[in-house]
Every structure is written in C-alpha cells, then in structure tokens.
Amino acid sequence: MPPIPELEAIRKAQILEAGLKTIAERGCANVTMDDICRTAGLSKGGLAHYYRSKYELFKSVFQEFFDRIFQRGRDTMARVDTPLEKVLSFDWLYDVDNPDMAVGYPLLLDFMAISVHNADYREIFHDWIGNWVTLLSGALAEGIDRGDFTDLDPVATARTISAIYQGVAIRWYMDPSTHSTEWAITSFQNAIRRLLAPHMKTGTP
Amino acid sequence: MPPIPELEAIRKAQILEAGLKTIAERGCANVTMDDICRTAGLSKGGLAHYYRSKYELFKSVFQEFFDRIFQRGRDTMARVDTPLEKVLSFDWLYDVDNPDMAVGYPLLLDFMAISVHNADYREIFHDWIGNWVTLLSGALAEGIDRGDFTDLDPVATARTISAIYQGVAIRWYMDPSTHSTEWAITSFQNAIRRLLAPHMKTGTP
Amino acid sequence: MPPIPELEAIRKAQILEAGLKTIAERGCANVTMDDICRTAGLSKGGLAHYYRSKYELFKSVFQEFFDRIFQRGRDTMARVDTPLEKVLSFDWLYDVDNPDMAVGYPLLLDFMAISVHNADYREIFHDWIGNWVTLLSGALAEGIDRGDFTDLDPVATARTISAIYQGVAIRWYMDPSTHSTEWAITSFQNAIRRLLAPHMKTGTP
Amino acid sequence: MPPIPELEAIRKAQILEAGLKTIAERGCANVTMDDICRTAGLSKGGLAHYYRSKYELFKSVFQEFFDRIFQRGRDTMARVDTPLEKVLSFDWLYDVDNPDMAVGYPLLLDFMAISVHNADYREIFHDWIGNWVTLLSGALAEGIDRGDFTDLDPVATARTISAIYQGVAIRWYMDPSTHSTEWAITSFQNAIRRLLAPHMKTGTP
DNA sequence: AATGAATGAGCCTTCATTCAT
DNA sequence: AATGAATGAAGGCTCATTCAT
Numbered sequence: 001m002p003p004i005p006e007l008e009a010i011r012k013a014q015i016l017e018a019g020l021k022t023i024a025e026r027g028c029a030n031v032t033m034d035d036i037c038r039t040a041g042l043s044k045g046g047l048a049h050y051y052r053s054k055y056e057l058f059k060s061v062f063q064e065f066f067d068r069i070f071q072r073g074r075d076t077m078a079r080v081d082t083p084l085e086k087v088l089s090f091d092w093l094y095d096v097d098n099p100d101m102a103v104g105y106p107l108l109l110d111f112m113a114i115s116v117h118n119a120d121y122r123e124i125f126h127d128w129i130g131n132w133v134t135l136l137s138g139a140l141a142e143g144i145d146r147g148d149f150t151d152l153d154p155v156a157t158a159r160t161i162s163a164i165y166q167g168v169a170i171r172w173y174m175d176p177s178t179h180s181t182e183w184a185i186t187s188f189q190n191a192i193r194r195l196l197a198p199h200m201k202t203g204t205p
Numbered sequence: 206m207p208p209i210p211e212l213e214a215i216r217k218a219q220i221l222e223a224g225l226k227t228i229a230e231r232g233c234a235n236v237t238m239d240d241i242c243r244t245a246g247l248s249k250g251g252l253a254h255y256y257r258s259k260y261e262l263f264k265s266v267f268q269e270f271f272d273r274i275f276q277r278g279r280d281t282m283a284r285v286d287t288p289l290e291k292v293l294s295f296d297w298l299y300d301v302d303n304p305d306m307a308v309g310y311p312l313l314l315d316f317m318a319i320s321v322h323n324a325d326y327r328e329i330f331h332d333w334i335g336n337w338v339t340l341l342s343g344a345l346a347e348g349i350d351r352g353d354f355t356d357l358d359p360v361a362t363a364r365t366i367s368a369i370y371q372g373v374a375i376r377w378y379m380d381p382s383t384h385s386t387e388w389a390i391t392s393f394q395n396a397i398r399r400l401l402a403p404h405m406k407t408g409t410p
Numbered sequence: 411m412p413p414i415p416e417l418e419a420i421r422k423a424q425i426l427e428a429g430l431k432t433i434a435e436r437g438c439a440n441v442t443m444d445d446i447c448r449t450a451g452l453s454k455g456g457l458a459h460y461y462r463s464k465y466e467l468f469k470s471v472f473q474e475f476f477d478r479i480f481q482r483g484r485d486t487m488a489r490v491d492t493p494l495e496k497v498l499s500f501d502w503l504y505d506v507d508n509p510d511m512a513v514g515y516p517l518l519l520d521f522m523a524i525s526v527h528n529a530d531y532r533e534i535f536h537d538w539i540g541n542w543v544t545l546l547s548g549a550l551a552e553g554i555d556r557g558d559f560t561d562l563d564p565v566a567t568a569r570t571i572s573a574i575y576q577g578v579a580i581r582w583y584m585d586p587s588t589h590s591t592e593w594a595i596t597s598f599q600n601a602i603r604r605l606l607a608p609h610m611k612t613g614t615p
Numbered sequence: 616m617p618p619i620p621e622l623e624a625i626r627k628a629q630i631l632e633a634g635l636k637t638i639a640e641r642g643c644a645n646v647t648m649d650d651i652c653r654t655a656g657l658s659k660g661g662l663a664h665y666y667r668s669k670y671e672l673f674k675s676v677f678q679e680f681f682d683r684i685f686q687r688g689r690d691t692m693a694r695v696d697t698p699l700e701k702v703l704s705f706d707w708l709y710d711v712d713n714p715d716m717a718v719g720y721p722l723l724l725d726f727m728a729i730s731v732h733n734a735d736y737r738e739i740f741h742d743w744i745g746n747w748v749t750l751l752s753g754a755l756a757e758g759i760d761r762g763d764f765t766d767l768d769p770v771a772t773a774r775t776i777s778a779i780y781q782g783v784a785i786r787w788y789m790d791p792s793t794h795s796t797e798w799a800i801t802s803f804q805n806a807i808r809r810l811l812a813p814h815m816k817t818g819t820p
Numbered sequence: 821a822a823t824g825a826a827t828g829a830g831c832c833t834t835c836a837t838t839c840a841t
Numbered sequence: 842a843a844t845g846a847a848t849g850a851a852g853g854c855t856c857a858t859t860c861a862t
Contacts, residue, residue: 007821027322029234033857043823045860054857106321112379113318116311117232126380133383159376159384160392167372171364174317175331178338179364187365194399212846238832250835251847259832417825437732439644443853455856456826464853516731522789523728526721527642536790543793569786569794570802577782581774584727585741588748589774597775604809622842648836658844660839669836 011050012060015040019061024103028058028110059120065107066128069100074135083143084200087136087161088192093169094184105173133158152199164191216255217265220245224266229308233263233315264325270312271333274305279340288348289405292341292366293397298374299389310378338363357404369396421460422470425450429471434513438468438520469530475517476538482510484545493553494610497546497571498602503579504594515583543568562609574601626665627675630655634676639718643673643725674735680722681743687715689750698758699815702751702776703807708784709799720788748773767814779806 004010018040022031033054037047051057077089095101115121136158143149165188172184209215223245227236238259242252256262282294300306320326341363348354370393377389414420428450432441443464447457461467487499505511525531546568553559575598582594619625633655637646648669652662666672692704710716730736751773758764780803787799 011821027318029319030322032855044858045824046822048858049821109314109318109321112375113232113314114234115379116314117230117235122379126382129376129380130383156388156391159388160373160396163372163376163392164369164396165372166375167368167370168365170317170371170375171334171368174320174327175334177331178335183361183364187361187368191365191369191396191400194402195396197399197402216846237830248848249833250849253833253835254846421825435732437728439729440732442851453827454854455828458854458856459825462854516728519724519728519731522785523642523724524644525789526724527645532789536792539786539790540793566798566801569798570783570806573782573786573802574779574806575782576785577778577780578775580727580781580785581744581778584730584737585744587741588745593771593774597771597778601775601779601806601810604812605806607809607812626842647834659837660845661843663837664842 008050011042011046015042015047015050015057016061016064019057020065020103020107023058023061023110024106027106028114059124062107062111062121062124065104065111066124069104070128070131070135072100073132077135077139083139083146083148084193084196086139086142087196088189090165090188091185093165094172094181096181105169109170109174129159129162132162136161148201149196149199150201152196157195160195161192164188164195213255216247216251220247220252220255220262221266221269224262225270225308225312228263228266228315229311232311233319264329267312267316267326267329270309270316271329274309275333275336275340277305278337282340282344288344288351288353289398289401291344291347292363292401293394295370295393296390298370299377299386301386310374314375314379334367337367341366353406354401354404355406357401362400365400366397369393369400418460421452421456425452425457425460425467426471426474429467430475430513430517433468433471433520434516437516438524469534472517472521472531472534475514475521476534479510479514480538480541480545483542487545487549493549493556493558494603494606496549496552497568497606498599500575500598501595503575504582504591506591515579519580519584539569539572542572546571558611559606559609560611562606567605570605571602574598574605623665626657626661630657630662630665630672631676631679634672635680635718635722638673638676638725639721642721643729674739677722677726677736677739680719680726681739684715684719685743685746685750688747692750692754698754698761698763699808699811701754701757702811703804705780705803706800708780709787709796711796720784724785724789744774744777747777751776763816764811764814765816767811772810775810776807779803779810 015036018036019031022035022039026035033044033047036057037044040047047057051060072092073090076092077086080086080089092098093101111121112125115125133155137154140149140152140154140157144152144154168184168188168191172179172181220241223241224236227240227244231240238249238252241262242249245252252262256265277297278295281297282291285291285294297303298306316326317330320330338360342359345354345357345359345362349357349359373389373393373396377384377386425446428446429441432445432449436445443454443457446467447454450457457467461470482502483500486502487496490496490499502508503511521531522535525535543565547564550559550562550564550567554562554564578594578598578601582589582591630651633651634646637650637654641650648659648662651672652659655662662672666675687707688705691707692701695701695704707713708716726736726740730740748770752769755764755767755769755772759767759769783799783803783806787794787796
C-alpha cells in the first residue's frame, strides 16, 4: 500500500536522471553512489530501495539513455517524407545545444568502453544498434518500394549508414577544434548521399 | 653504471606491455597496479621505480599504443602504390587475428571514454587523429598531384575517410554477431570509393 | 533523524579520546588510523564518517587537548584568591597522577615538534599561549589594581612566567631521574616569586 | 686498505650534515632516506655503507647536534670572566642569524618529542642536560668559591637556570610574532638575575 | 518509505632496506 | 667504496553495501 502508487516510478525517474547527469559529468569510473544520491536528493538507503546495486542502476541508466535517444531518432525521422530525407534526418546528432547530446556522447563512449568487458552491456548495445538498423533499413526498404532506390541491401546499407553517422559523430564530439559542426554535417550527408547515389533513380537528390 | 645499459628501456617496455595486456583484458577501470605488476613480473616498488603513478603509466601505455598503431598504418600504406590504394589500405583494422587489434579496440574505446573527462588524454587523441589525417590527406594530395583526383579538399576528406574507418571498425568490433568482417571491409571500401568517385578521373575506380 | 540526537557528539568525543590516548602512547608519527579505530572501537569507515582525514582528526585532537588543559588552568586559578596565589596556582602541572598530564606532555611535545613545519598547528599554539598569557596577565593586572604589585608590565611578565612554567615542566617530564617533582615545584615557585619580588608591596610574599 | 684513510670520517660528516639539514627543514617524521641521500650527494647504498639504518643515522645526527651546541655553549661561556656573566652568557640562543640555531630548534623539538617514546633518545637528552647542568653549576660553584654567591645549591639552581633558558627559548622560537628577541633576552636575564639576587654578595652587578 | 551510521575490503602510494654488480 | 634496481610491508583513504531505526 504505497502512499502514492506512482511513487516508485517517480523515484526511479529521479534516480535515473541523477545517474544520467552524474555519469555524463564525471564518467562512469568516477561516479560514486554518493554523487548520485546527492544529485537525486535521496539518501543512500533510499536509493538502495529502488536499485539493488550500482551495477543494476547503471544498467538502467544506460537503458534509459538508449531508449530516449532512439525515441528521438524515430520521432525526428517521422517528421520528414521521403526515404532519402529520412536516412539523412540525423543532424540533431550534431547539435551542441541539445541537452541530450551533451549527455549522450559521454554516456555512449563510457558505455561502449565498458561493453568490451561486459556481456550484459554488449547485449544492450546490440539491441540498440538493431533498432537503428531496423529504423534505417525500414526507410531504405520503403524507398525501394516507392521506387526511389533500386538494387540495394537495406540492412547491410543501413548498418553502413549508421556506422558512418557514429564515426563522424564521435570525431565531432571528441575533437571539436578540428572537426567543426559544418564538417560533420557535410561529411555525413556527402558520405551517405554518395553511398546511395548508385542506387538512386534519376532525379531524386 | 647499470648492469645493462638498456635496462631502463627494457623494463619500461616490459611494463608498458603488461599495461597494454591487462587494460585490454580487464578495462582501465578494473586494472590494478597489482595486476600490472604481476603481469610484468615486477614488484609494486619495482614498478614505481619506472612509473611515478598509475596515471603516468596509463598515459604512457596509451601513448605507446597510439604510436604503435599509427606506425603500422603508415608502414602498410607505404607498401601500396596508387593514392586510391593507399587510402583503402586499412583492411588490417579488421583482422581478428592481429594481436594489435585484439588489444587495440579495448584500449581505444577505454581511451576515448576517459578522454571525455580528461584533457591530457584528449590532447593525445587529437594528435593521433592529426597524424592519421596527415597521412591520408597526404595520399589524397599525391593523388591530386598525379592527376588521379580533382577538385577535392584533402584534409576535410581525409577526416571523413578516417571517421568512416573508425565508425565501421567500432561496429565490427563491438557487435560481431551482426557485423561481419566481410560487411566491414565492403562497407568501408564502398563508402570511401563512392565518396571519392565524383572526384576521380575516369578509369580509376 | 539519528537514533540518538547527540550521536555525532558522542562519537566524536569517543574518537578524540582514542586519538588522545594513542598519540600519547605511541607518538604522532607512529599512530595509525587503525590504532585509533581499534582504540575507539570503530571501523575505518566509521571513523572516516566523522573525520575526513588523519590530519583533520589530529588537529581536532590537539585542539581538544589544548582546550581541556586551559580549562583546567582557568578553573584551578579561580579557586584561589590573591593574584600571587593565582600566578602560582599551577602545581597541578607536576602531578604525575593526573591522567591529563600523562597525556599532556607527550602531546605537547609532539605538537610543538610538528608546529615547526606546520602553520595550522603553529596558529593553534599561538592561540593557546595567548590564552595563558591573558589568564596570567589578568591576574597580574588584578594585583596591580589591588595594589599588590606595582610597576610591572603584565603581558610581558605573564609571558615570562608562562615560559618558566613550561621550561621547568618539560625538564621535569623528560628527565624525571634528575628532576624531581620537588625540584620542579620549588623551581617554579622560586623563580616566579623572585621575578615578582621587586614589584611587590611589602608584606605580601 | 681504504684509498683515503679519512674517507670514512669525511663521508660520515657529509651524511650527518645532510641529516641535520633535512631534519631541520622537514622534520624527522617527514625526512626520507632519499632526502638525505640527495642532500648528502650519495646513493642509498653508499649511505647504507656508513649507517646501518635510519634509526642509527638519526641517533648520530642528534648526538652530533647536541655535541655541537654544547661545545658552543662551553666556548662562549669560557670567553667571559665572572660567574654571573658565565651563567648569563647564552644570548646566542636567541640569535636568528646563527645557522646552528636555525637548525637547532627544529631538531631539539623533534628530538624531545621522539624521546617521549624512546629510551635511547631519552638517555641522550639526559646526558646533554647533565652536561649543561655541570657547566652551569660549575660556574655557580666557582661563584661560591670566589665569594660572589652564598648559600645556594649549585646543581638544583643550575637546573632551574637551564630550564628557564629552554622555556624562554622555545617560546621565542615557536611564536616569534608575540615573543620578540628583546623579550626573550630581557626575560631570561631578569629571571636568572632575580633568581640569584638573594644569594649574591652586595656589589656584584 | 527513507535515513545515514557503520562496515571492511580494496587500492594506490610511500619508503626503509637489501643486494647484485 | 659505491650504485641504484628491486622488494614488500604498511598505511591512509575510498566507497559499495548493509542494517537498525
């Protein structure tokens, strides 16, 4: 009989948000439970009530992060019409002012580093990539259906596109002094357009 | 008058190798000085004799790693003739049997994650990327000189090529179940060839 | 809502007492945090909960010690009537059976030695001496007011008296085989009485 | 067959000087063997050749220091004529420019603090004090012989005088902001003169 | 539901000492 | 005589986790 039935959801969201924030700020290896408690405005015991261990909490934080980012990608893609526009609809990845991005890159890089030595994490990553590939290959398949593209393996191509996005994004984030936002956007658009060019019906830019 | 004049160099190499190995195996955050001592076959104090602190040691390990990988890239590129072949000379990145690669990806991912919160590391990364870009843009410039390519910004393009390599490589390494070596090699070759296609004199691809 | 509201005060007192005891027993340089934990009946982490570091703890221990000793001096002085009796009211300094003294000399000597290289400690010492001088010069000033003494700089004289007490006390404590309690008490009484003699109205000594 | 017969003496002096210097600078508890090696211009092994252990070295350093200071006291006293002048011949204790004093107070305070927990050191201290007392009581006895003083226990008085010197000196050294050299010299002269006054024949300054 | 006091294992670092050369 | 590489014990501090209230 919880006083407020949604209390658990509220608290968990509060904690996840604190996790997101602190991990982004200090990095997984440097975040302590105390950091998270402080940021969440809860005590150690209070936090323990909702997450059995640091490990469980961190997994949830990353899960939450990956869900959120993917959600954004799907929503943004849904707002444009043509398949080509859809696969090119990710300039938001290079938006310095987007708070999700400020948190996203630190988390993604931390997450990947940990994944190397952790099967649980690797699986989350696998699923996430799977989602992106499904989203992108869906757009490509739609393009084939509509007759925009011909002769193209949607899944393999979607993987390549996704990898290009990520490769460019990491560079842009990690070394901004020599990788401007302009470079990043031109790069991914160019690379993806050129990749698809051989498979496009004339007149589609 | 040390018994062996090169003792310091030998020991440092021994320690760096141990660092490389243990970091790759367990991840930066999980490696202890004891792990490294044990692997290097030295005592705690012996190690301290050569590296003042864990941080100094780790920086040296990463420096060593970056040097080594870049060396390999430069050497491999030097073995092929045409500029196009040169920029495509990186299939060794996708060689599972290459011990440098088995160590390289864990290290690279750890390194990037730490760099987010560490200016020293970020600078090492910046320099390393600079080296790659110089190497690749050199090949592109040579291509322009030779007349293979026209109308192409060597540096910006080199950055894009390098980012594509890295994006594809990380996918390949992190999620091999759905990113085969075949996919990786096809992906990068395709993406880079297509990227350069508009700038190539007829008959080259 | 701690179980006992004064828990923090209790624990801190417990820890300070353990610090006092162990430092007196083994000396600052030889006391480990484990020693103090064991003596205080707390774990390492428990102690860390109340004192951030060994240094902070030691500073508090000394502060506590100095407060306690000064308190005793003030109280003892308050129990006698005449100004001369007041400035001579410190035979308790030479009481072997006083547990505060058993702890006090080891601490004082350790403290002074550390102060030489530590400004924080030096300031504590400065303040403590300031307190004694104020106390003693107050008594002297009262003596002047009452007409017991004439023609005497209360502060400079108080400093001299205080220095004599300490000089005699250290000898007495450090080399008891040749500095008996009798010698100590006779010495300080004699030295101080003689020092004041020229400034005393007839009939007082 | 040492190459130079006096080499051992030279090296030992070199090491002791380094010990004196480093202990005075950093304090016993903070001086490392490396500090001393560096200051002495010798290697660890070289130092070990002459002093079995840190403890042995430190004991010798203190011995050396005590000898040196006492020597100075005796020499200075020998330069004045009357017994009263002799017992008052210690203003050099309050000479900030005297390098022996700059080293002396840190060492003395460190030494006394350690002595509390160390019988070897305590014995050295005991002997040193014994020397001073002998020196001072000798002067007093001479005064009695000469007829300058009457009715005075030379040894007990010498102890008191010595304790006054030390008490004033420690204050002067430890808290110079409120204990000027002027105060120190006036204090000890006054206190000692007054102490002796009742025992002095008329007309002896 | 929530607090925060308490635990104790683990880690990096320091440093006196040893010893082969 | 002298070097300095190597050892390894010891210590202070951090921090995830537990638990009584």
